[in-house]
Amino acid sequence: MIRQFTTKRDIVRAFANTMNLVNPELQDHHEKVSYLAYRLAEALGLDEKHRMMAFAGGLLHDIGGVLKQGNTSLTDLEMSAGKVAVVGASILKTFPVTSPFAAIVRESQTPWQRLKKLHADLKAPHQIGQIVHLADAVALLLNEESPVLNQIGQVRQVIRSGGETEFSPEVLSAFDSLCSREAVWMDMLYRPQFFLDLMTDDRWITLDETLILTEFMSKIIDFRSPFTAMHSAGVAASAVALAELSGMSEDECKVMRIAGHLHDLGKLKIPNEILDKPGKLTDEEFNIMKEHAYYTWVLLKDVRGFGQVSTWAALHHEKLNGNGYPFHLTEAELSLGSRIMTVADIFSALTEERPYRKSMGKEKVTAILRENAQNGLLSGSVVDLLVEHYDEINERRAIESKKASRKYQEILARKEQE
Numbered sequence: 001m002i003r004q005f006t007t008k009r010d011i012v013r014a015f016a017n018t019m020n021l022v023n024p025e026l027q028d029h030h031e032k033v034s035y036l037a038y039r040l041a042e043a044l045g046l047d048e049k050h051r052m053m054a055f056a057g058g059l060l061h062d063i064g065g066v067l068k069q070g071n072t073s074l075t076d077l078e079m080s081a082g083k084v085a086v087v088g089a090s091i092l093k094t095f096p097v098t099s100p101f102a103a104i105v106r107e108s109q110t111p112w113q114r115l116k117k118l119h120a121d122l123k124a125p126h127q128i129g130q131i132v133h134l135a136d137a138v139a140l141l142l143n144e145e146s147p148v149l150n151q152i153g154q155v156r157q158v159i160r161s162g163g164e165t166e167f168s169p170e171v172l173s174a175f176d177s178l179c180s181r182e183a184v185w186m187d188m189l190y191r192p193q194f195f196l197d198l199m200t201d202d203r204w205i206t207l208d209e210t211l212i213l214t215e216f217m218s219k220i221i222d223f224r225s226p227f228t229a230m231h232s233a234g235v236a237a238s239a240v241a242l243a244e245l246s247g248m249s250e251d252e253c254k255v256m257r258i259a260g261h262l263h264d265l266g267k268l269k270i271p272n273e274i275l276d277k278p279g280k281l282t283d284e285e286f287n288i289m290k291e292h293a294y295y296t297w298v299l300l301k302d303v304r305g306f307g308q309v310s311t312w313a314a315l316h317h318e319k320l321n322g323n324g325y326p327f328h329l330t331e332a333e334l335s336l337g338s339r340i341m342t343v344a345d346i347f348s349a350l351t352e353e354r355p356y357r358k359s360m361g362k363e364k365v366t367a368i369l370r371e372n373a374q375n376g377l378l379s380g381s382v383v384d385l386l387v388e389h390y391d392e393i394n395e396r397r398a399i400e401s402k403k404a405s406r407k408y409q410e411i412l413a414r415k416e417q418e
Contacts, residue, residue, distance in 0.1 A: 004204035004205070004206065004305075005204070005205060005206055005207040005209075005210050005305045006204070006205060006210055006303055006304050006305035006306060007202055007203065007204050007205065007304055007305075008199065008201055008202055008203055008205055009196055009199050009202045010302075010303040010304050010305075010306075011205070011210070011213050011303070012059070012196065012199065013193075013196055013302075013303075014217075014299055014300065014303050015059070015217060016030055016031055016034075016059060016195075017298075017299055018217065018220060018265055018268060018299055019059075019062070019063075019220070019268075021266070021268040021269045021295060021299075022065070022066075022268050026062075028192035028193075029062075029139055029140075030058065030059050030060075030061070030062065031059075031192040031193060031195045032135075032139040032142070032188045032189075032192050032195075033058035033059070033061060033132065033135045033136050033139045034055050034056075034057075034058030034059040034135075034195045035055075035058070035187060035188055035192070035194065035195035035198065036058070036135035036138055036139065036178075036184070036188060037054040037055060037057060037058035037128075037131050037132050037135040038051050038052075038054055038055040038058070038195070038198045039178055039184055040054065040131045040134065040135060040171060040174045040175060040178065041053075041054035041055075041128065041131055043174035043175075043177050043178055044127075044131070044170060044171070044174045048200060050124055050128060051198075052199075052200070052201070053100070053101065053104060053124070053125075053128050054104075054128050054131050054132065054135075055195070055198060055199070056101050056104075057101055057104035057105060057108060057128055057129065057131070057132040058132050058135055058136075059195075060088065060092065060098070060101055060104075060105055061085070061088065061104075061105050061108045061132050061136060062084060062088065063088040063091055063092065063105065063220070064083070064084040064085060064086065064087030064088030064089070064090075064091060064105070065084050065088075066091070066219075066220050066221075066223050066224050081109040082109050082110075084109070085105055085106055085107070085108050085109040085110075086106060087411065088105045088106070089102040089103065089105045089106035090102075090410070090411045091219065091223065091411055092105060094407045094410065094411065095212075095215070095216045095219075096212075097212050097213060097216060098216055103125035103126070103129070104125045104128045104129045104132060105129070105132075106129065107125065107126050107128075107129025107130070107133070108129045108132040108133050108136065109133060109136075110129060110130075110133070111133075111165055111166045112130060112164055112165065112166055112167050112168045113164070113165050115129070115130065115168075127168070127170075127171075130167060130168050130171045131171055131174075133166070133167065134159065134166075134167050134171050134172075134175055137158075137159060137162075137166075138155055138159065138175070139188070141154075141155045141158055141159075142155065142188065142189055144189065148185045148186055148188070148189040148190070149182055149185060149186070151185075152179055152185060156175075156176075156179050159172070159175060160172070207251060207254050207255070207258075208254070210258060210305075211254055211257060211258055211261075214258045214261040214262055215261055217261065217262060217265065218232040218233070218236075218261040218262060218264075218265075219232075219404075219407070220265070220268065221264050221265060221267045221268055222264075222404065222408075223408055223411065224267075224268075224272060224275070225272060225275055225276050226408070228264070228267075228275065229404060229405055229408035230352070230400075230401035230402070230404040230405045230408070231264065231348060231349070231352060231401075232260060232261050232262075232263065232264060232404075233261075233400040233401055233403065233404035234348040234351075234352065234397045234398075234400060234401040234404075235260045235263060235264075235341070235344050235345050235348045236256075236257045236259075236260025236261050236344075236400065237260070237396045237397045237399070237400035237401075238260075238343075238344035238347055238348050238386075238393055238396070238397045239256050239257070239259070239260045239312075239340050239341050239344035240253050240256050240257050240260065240396075241389070241392065241393040241396050241397075242340045242343065242344060242382060242385060242386060242393065243256040243337070243340055245385050245389060246336060246340065246382070246385065248336075248337075252308075252337075255308050255309060255312070255337075256312060256337060256340065256341070258309050258313075259308070259309045259312035259313040259337070259341060260313075260341065260344065262296065262299075262300060262309065262313045263296060263312075263313040263314070263316050263341060263345065264292065264296065265295070265296045265299050265300070265313075266291065266292035266293060266294065266295030266296035266297075266298070266299065266314075267292040268295075269291055269292060269295050270288060270289055270291070270292050271288075274288055274289055276355050277355065278355045290317070290325045290326060291326075293314055293315070293316065293317045293325060293326050294314070294326040296310075296313055296314045297310055297313075297314035297315075297326075300313060300314065301314075308337060311335065311337065311338060312335070312337040312338050312340075312341045313341065315327070315329065315334060315338040315341070315342070316338070316341045316342050316344075316345045317342070317345075318334055318338065318342065319342075319376075319377040319378070320334065320339075320376055320377060320378065320379065321375075321376040321377060323377075324342075324377075336379075336382075339378070339379040339382050340379075340382055342378060342379075343369065343378055343379065343382045343383060343386060346368075346369065346372070346378070347365065347369065347386060347393075347397075348397060348401075350364075350365045350368060350369075351365060351394060351397065351398075352401070362390060362391075362394070365390075366387050366390065369383045369386065369387065370383060370387070
């Protein structure tokens with residue numbers, strides 16, 4: 001059993017970098033909000049537990065934006081900030097590891113006057129939601145192209161103009177105390193990655209803990225579209241089944257599941273108009289689509305302990321004959337894990353419904369996989385293994401896909417109720 005697999009800080013950094021892919025306008029926004037939320041909580045005298053809750057709330061506050069169709073910009077998010085917060089809370093509630101932050105994110109866009117009316121007994125999540133609300137407003141006001149210290153007065157004036165309608169007196173007072181601390185402002189604008197240094201809990205986490213966190217991360221991309229809402233779950237289940245049949249160890253199979261969860265993280269860089277296009281992609285559109293595998297590699301390659309994960313996840317569009325992408329690796333350069341992930345990805349895609357076609361049946365899927373193997377694109381031994389155990393693997397894929405689909409439908413239902 002692998003006792004230590006990666007670190008909490010590396011997972012948080014990978015998550016933050018993943019959110020940065022959504023739109024260039026979002027670059028470092030969540031890091032700035034997370035950093036300032038922590039500093040505000042510190043100025044309020046909150047203990048370390050609640051400071052870290054503010055830190056996490058800042059990082060997660062716009063997670064509901066993953067369900068917005070089309071390109072997501074800061075303007076889009078702020079125009080529908082209330083709904084984004086509600087949807088984000090719904091997503092966080094569906095995973096035990098993130099559920100403690102759901103109330104914070106839900107209240108992160110609630111004005112103070114309304115918050116007081118909604119909750120007669122204001123508890124920690126409500127106060128921390130207010131902290132994130134103010135930190136978000138400040139981060140939106142900062143101009144990357146101007147010296148930050150020259151902006152403090154104007155930012156303070158805008159925040160104060162909202163007064164106690166938007167923000168609680170305590171949070172406003174904490175903000176005032178930070179306005180005289182030049183380093184706080186320079187950290188936000190010039191060193192946004194410094195937010196990671198505030199993490200006092202930089203412990204190594206186990207393989208099982210990593211599995212839980214990466215399942216949540218997989219939904220960032222999958223929940224963007226009804227056609228991908230179950231894809232990573234299906235790929236992970238299929239890849240693990242093939243890994244088991246190939247004789248991989250229990251720990252290797254867990255690593256394979258993590259790689260399956262994360263193999264499409266780079267698709268956050270791809271516009272929904274391309275992901276959901278009902279017809280064939282143009283050459284230009286396909287070139288954009290091809291970027292996703294590279295960005296998956298970029299997001300995962302520096303995470304400690306993720307050597308196999310990044311390789312197995314990012315190489316799922318490589319082909320044995322060297323004509324895959326983005327690295328054009330050949331058979332000798334592709335490990336068994338990478339070959340398994342490629343077959344699992346194609347198998348899952350063929351058995352899922354897509355905007356441009358219906359799901360395919362066993363006979364057609366088998367024929368396509370065998371043809372790809374005969375043409376030197378896919379591993380013949382892995383394809384043979386899948387065909388031999390087709391019904392068992394497909395059942396495992398379908399079970400996990402349905403679980404993911406139910407979570408997606410639950411979140412959509414909550415979104416519509418609001």
